[in-house]
Amino acid sequence: MSADTSLLTLLTTTPLFAVGLTLTAYLIGNGVFQRLKRPSWLPAILIAALLLAGALALMGLPYATYHQGATWLTVLLGPATVALGMPLYQQLPRIVELWRPLAICLPIAATLAAFYSLAIAWLLGSSDTILASLAAKSVTAPIAIGITEQLGGTVALLMGALLITGVATIPCVSLTTRFLRIDDERLIGFALGLNGHAIGTVRAFEISPTAGAFASLGMSLTGIFTAMLLPLAWRLIGMGS
Amino acid sequence: MPALSGFLWLISYWLIGEVVIYFTALPISSGVIGMLLLCVTLAMRGRVSSSIAAAAQPLIALLAMLIMPGVVGVFFIIGELAGQWSAILIALLLGTLLSVVTTLWLLKRLIKPTHVR
Incomplete structure (x- = not known):
């Protein structure tokens, strides 16, 4: 047992173990996802996250140790957010084409995306910290982390949210589109990105490139809008610091 | 190495975002500011340089993997939030369903008329 522990200590002296573990889980998650014929209720990221959590628990590797090593990957979220400026630019003609409906829909839908869950959680008696952690639930991770830190929420809970x-979002969108008889890929993509951030966007790219483009648009705009709205809203209602 | 110089651009925009936040105290993350600056720059130049595309495309494709180390953290706070989980789950699942329905309903009402004419 002590030999195992010292081996684990040796392996985790560099971040490479944590990085390798993450890549392994991600690749296996993707492989299983393809093998299962891309089920909409079980995205690759969920399979990978479960595998990774299971592996950490089996090895007895503390999450803090793993997370420290994985910083080598998470630090890339900064430049990855900046990179979203590229699809945003590439879709400028489409934004201009549909600017009116999108401009009307986005503020309402992005506000409601945060509001519905916050209102339900508040009615069910959740604490201020939990509310602050759930507020950015529809925002893409790199932006959402910044928002949550400003609101005084827990980043770990935010990531779970x-x-x-x-x-x-994925089964909700396919159910609703069937119910409302919507088959416009632009609408489906926009709804996936607006509500389901990066995970919804990955799904939209599986439907079609057009859906994917509108999903990244919805994701970017929701991120920007929410990043400006939530901290102000929080200050107005006098929560957090 | 076009990808490397593109990556340097992305890092630089992120750092500029940090500087902007330091001086303006804007309530936005530096990544968002960098994203907007990148979009404005590309719009002014009228095209995406191959170096920026070479760096940005793989990073965007890996977005899901980059959030994984953080996402996994939730499995380790399950105990801490015992008793709160049903409220959190109901809020997230019901809230998401409601907001998806609202978004699609709004979009359908706003976009269909112009489409049918």
Whole structure:
């Protein structure tokens, strides 16, 4: 047992173990997802996250140790957010084409995306910290982390909220489009990106490139809008610091 | 190495975002500011340089993997939030369903008329 522990200590002296573990889980998650014929209720990220959590628990590797090593990957979220400026630019003609409906829909839908869950959680008696952690649930991770830190929420809970929201968005969208008889890929993509951030966007790219383009548009705009709205809203209602 | 110089651009925009936040105290993350600056720059130049595309495309494709280390953290706070989970789950699942329905209903009402004419 002590030999195992010292081996684990040796392996985790560099971040490479944590990085390798993450890549392994991600690749296996993707492989299983393809093998299962891309089920909409079980996205690759959920499979990978479960595998990774299971592996950490089996090895007895503390999450803090793993997370420290994985910083080598998470630090890339900064430049990855900046990179979203590229699809945003590439879709400028489409934004201009549909600017009116999108400009009307986005503020309402992005506000409601945060509001519905906050209102339900508040009615069910959740604490201020939990509310602050759930507020950015529909925002893409790099932006959402910044928002949550400003609101005084827990980043770990936010990330869980992102996972649950993103995964839930996919079946919600396919049910609703069937119910409302919507087959316009632009609408489906926009709704996936607006509500389901990166996870919804990955799904939209599986439907079609057009859906994917509108999903990244919805994701970017929701991120920007929410990043400006939530901290102000929080200050107005006098929560957090 | 076009990807490397593109990556340097992305890092630079992120750092500029940090500087902007330091001086303006804007309530936005530096990544968002960098994203907007990148979009404005590309719009002014009228095209995406191959170096920026070479760096941005793989990073965007890996977005899901980059959030994984953080996402996994939720499995380790399950105990801490015992008793709160049903409220959190109901809020997230029901909230998401409601907001998806609202978004699609709004979009259908706003976009269909112009489409049918």
